[in-house]
Amino acid sequence: MAGSPAQAANLVNGEKLFNANCAACHMGGNNVILANKTLxxxxxEKYEMASLDAIKHQVAKGKNAMPAFGGRLSAEQIEDVATYVLEQSQQGW
Structure with a gap:
């Protein structure tokens, strides 16, 4: 089995959140602003962002051209989208 139902629900929600908030700049794991800093x-791994905590921090706080989503998304939503990003990166987008 691919994971627990709770985990699957988080990934489904993470995908929805990603598509609504992140895909404009990060469609398919790419980066339209800084082409080398993809997902x-x-x-x-190169930019030390290959952990759930690092991705959650980036989503919540933003950095450089990336806006902070901490004021727009709940902690649970940030966890879901970060989990989705990490999962997709491990599967090759």
Whole structure:
């Protein structure tokens, strides 16, 4: 089995949140602003972003051109979207 129902629900919600909030700049794990700083596994590892905590921090606080979503998304929503991003990076987008 691919995971628990709770985990699956989080990934489904994470995908919806990603599509609504992140896909404009990060469609398919890419980055339209800084082309080398993608959400793909190799880039996440290179820039020390390949952990759930690092991704959650980036989503909540933002950095450089990326806005902070901490005021727009709940902690649970940030967890869901970060889990989705990490899962997708490990699967090759």
């Amino acid at each position: 793909k596994k190799e880039a996440l």
